[in-house]
Amino acid sequence: MGNSTSRTTVTLSNLHVAVLMGGWANEREVSLTSGAGVADALESKGHRVTRIDMGRDVALRLAEAKPDVVFNALHGVPGEDGTVQGMLDLMGLPYTHSGLATSVIAIDKQLTKQALVPHGIPMPGGRIVTREELYERDPLPRPYVLKPVNEGSSVGVAIVTDDSNVGNPINPDARGPWQEFAELLAEPFIKGRELTAAVLDGPDGPRALGVTELVIESGFYDYEHKYTAGQTQHIFPAQLPSEITALCEHYAVRAHQVLGCHGTSRTDFRWDEDAGEDGLFVLETNTQPGMTPLSLVPEQAAGRGIAYADLVEMLIAEAIRVHGATRAKGGGNGAADPA
Structure with missing residues (x-):
């Protein structure tokens, strides 16, 4: 996979930007804060902004808004895992950050x-383990790290040490990500x-x-x-x-x-x-x-001397550039190319 899309300069002026935020993931509150900051910055630059706290009707709301571009300020699933990216690709809307294939991986x-x-x-070694395996034996020598396979922002991460108060092997009643996730990635702890x-x-x-x-x-x-x-x-x-x-x-x-x-x-x-x-x-x-x-x-x-509002505009410019380039190639926004 790679990023081989040719680069041209994009000029921005009086855009209508939909800012997607919130949603129902574990990181909802953080996303709302990110989205509010982005929306305020875009308005300070003279752009028209539609704020959308994402619900199940998000496609309808976007269709009604008819934005020029979407700023994806969602965190976690489904805003970060390719689900929203695929929807936006189908709708033909430019959007910030990575595309479907990249997001899935x-x-x-x-x-x-x-x-x-x-x-x-x-990257650290390790393997996927089920919660049942954890209740039988440690998958790696302690200390090791357990983390959900598909979550961001270090949600659900646990470090299992010799003096961890979780039992040995892990007790099903001990508090930890094994109570919430059926499978976890076990990795050696790197000091x-x-x-x-x-x-x-x-x-x-x-x-x-x-x-x-x-x-x-x-x-x-x-x-x-x-x-x-x-x-x-x-x-x-x-x-x-x-x-x-x-x-x-x-x-x-x-x-x-x-x-x-x-x-x-x-x-x-x-x-x-x-x-x-x-x-x-x-x-x-x-x-x-x-x-x-x-x-x-x-x-x-x-x-590096880049103000917050300028950073937000740079991401919008990149979204529009990528959308134009991938439309010419017949692909979705930010689709990764084979290496």
Whole structure:
């Protein structure tokens, strides 16, 4: 898969933009915050905005609104997994961020591994396990990580250690993601530092905006730490050896390209500094990064001199460019091409 669509400059003027937000996923509240920020920014730029809190009638509401372009501010399922992307493709509406094929693969952590690892992008090993297996034995030596296969924002992630209060093997009555998900991805726990790198498309192709280190006093960078003020310190640019910064940026851009992302993406890492370059692992690539006041893509963009409203317009411009290019090729918005 790859991003080979030719690039032309798109001029924006007085657009009608529908902002999709909310929905019914676990990340509804975050999506509402992202959507409100995006809508306000677009209005400040002189565009007409229709705010849509997505319900089951979303296709009808979009048909009635007749927007020029859709800003997809949804997080999680079904806004991030290809479902909404397929609907928008059928309706012939340009939309921000990645297309159907990319979204289907990137939301699935196991499919993401299968796509990225053959291209030299290091990711933790592991395997899919059922909750019944967890109740019989540990799938990996402790410590290990359990995470849902198809969720974003670290929803439902658990670190199982020797002193975890979940039993050994895991007790079905112990609180954890095994109570909510029938299958989970088990991965070895990688000690070290939490890093993330955003990628932004532009006229010259995708570029990394830099690397942020996420410093957490306790626990790990889960949903609560991501979206609660004061829970996590963001250090940008991260204070890292130059070769690690360069490697993070390279892997982030390469993941963006291999998966066929459009607009922006954010790739998360763990780095065991004792192992040097061999200690850097990609955890996942997020195709629908948050646009809230605590979100990392707007923060990194600001650090590179790109104001929030300008960032939003850049994503709209990319959506229109991709839609025009893929219509000419007969494909859907942002459809990934074979490598």
